[in-house]
Amino acid sequence: MNEGPGPGPxxxxxxxxxxxxxxxxxxxxxxxxxxxxESQADGTPAAIAHADEPxxxxxxxxxxGPPGAGIFSLEGRPAPGxxxxxxLLALVGFGLLxxxxxxxxxxxxxxxxxxWAVGLLFAALVVFTLAFAAAAGYQVLARANRPAQRYRGxxxxxxxxxxxxxxxxxxxxxxxxxxIAPESxxxxxxxxxxxxxxxxxxxxxxxxxxxxxxxxxxxxxxxxWRAPRGQLAGDALAGVTMMVPAYLVTILxxxxxxxxxxxxxxxxLPTPRSVxxxxxxxxxxxxxxxxxxxxxxxxxxLTAWWRDLGLRAALLRATLFFAAAHILNVTASNAxxxxxxALLQFVVxxxxxxxxxxxxxxxxxxxxxxxxxxxxxxxxSLLLTSGAIRA
Numbered sequence: 001m002n003e004g005p006g007p008g009p010x011x012x013x014x015x016x017x018x019x020x021x022x023x024x025x026x027x028x029x030x031x032x033x034x035x036x037x038e039s040q041a042d043g044t045p046a047a048i049a050h051a052d053e054p055x056x057x058x059x060x061x062x063x064x065g066p067p068g069a070g071i072f073s074l075e076g077r078p079a080p081g082x083x084x085x086x087x088l089l090a091l092v093g094f095g096l097l098x099x100x101x102x103x104x105x106x107x108x109x110x111x112x113x114x115x116w117a118v119g120l121l122f123a124a125l126v127v128f129t130l131a132f133a134a135a136a137g138y139q140v141l142a143r144a145n146r147p148a149q150r151y152r153g154x155x156x157x158x159x160x161x162x163x164x165x166x167x168x169x170x171x172x173x174x175x176x177x178x179x180i181a182p183e184s185x186x187x188x189x190x191x192x193x194x195x196x197x198x199x200x201x202x203x204x205x206x207x208x209x210x211x212x213x214x215x216x217x218x219x220x221x222x223x224x225w226r227a228p229r230g231q232l233a234g235d236a237l238a239g240v241t242m243m244v245p246a247y248l249v250t251i252l253x254x255x256x257x258x259x260x261x262x263x264x265x266x267x268x269l270p271t272p273r274s275v276x277x278x279x280x281x282x283x284x285x286x287x288x289x290x291x292x293x294x295x296x297x298x299x300x301x302l303t304a305w306w307r308d309l310g311l312r313a314a315l316l317r318a319t320l321f322f323a324a325a326h327i328l329n330v331t332a333s334n335a336x337x338x339x340x341x342a343l344l345q346f347v348v349x350x351x352x353x354x355x356x357x358x359x360x361x362x363x364x365x366x367x368x369x370x371x372x373x374x375x376x377x378x379x380x381s382l383l384l385t386s387g388a389i390r391a
Contacts, residue, residue: 089131096124125169132161151215156301161198186277193284197292219299220365235363238372246355254348261340290372298360323351
């Protein structure tokens, strides 16, 4: 979209991208900072002047040989030691996971899970976290020589893996010592949401902001001195206004698909049984979760892919990513039920992710956070109502 009023840098199409965000044949849309808008002598913005230059990942050239030969080649890599460490740690983590599964199977025949199995599982989570963190660090170095208007940071998928394994490790340890029970206690669920949000924001800060890949305003966050009076309120109102009908559409789609598949999705949060539980549920679902998820799935992921792919492709990829990530919340008693519930969850989240992505592309992250909060507030209100009726 064109430069316009609003907090932070606006999203400006590069050559080859239509004003409506279509990919076109040339370079794609990208959120440009003020530095990227500095003009050259001929009036061409500096960030666009070299947009047609080939993009280099900073890794080794294409290697001749069988498929995958270039992946395992160290020639020309900026940090071969880090690259090897990431692969080795991933292999070690996979091995620990396999051994932990075998230990758990053996122990279950005796009526218990087994301390060895639990210890090996926690070790696998630690190693996987380190492996993907090393991979993220390597990509920062390998993509450093990309053109300024392209995304030069680690893949959002790799950072999501860092978040997933680190949070699973933390929650597992807290559950093992009996401090939280996320599936049955509202306070435990709040702790999980807080840890996840901190992991989202922390991974963005450590691997994207601190490394100079992107600044917070380039990911849609407002800056106080650039926000005209009333602009933030207008963005928030736009998010609220859009997500109310989006919730109705989601409910309709969910009802049809649930009937066809013969399953229902349980609530992502436990039913509150007291006033403190209700407050914890509201804080987790309506206040905390939307901030972390919007920062990661829209602020980082959509921005990163927008810079490289164009708006339409980036919006599609970010929507699918957001929906796929929510499948991890599904629990079932058997594989058939789990598959159907995962499909239902995926289909239900798609229109939500699409609406939030569109809000972000048009109004920035304040609008998408407000929209996300609105959507969750409706769901939490229904959860609280149902809990009150049962009580």
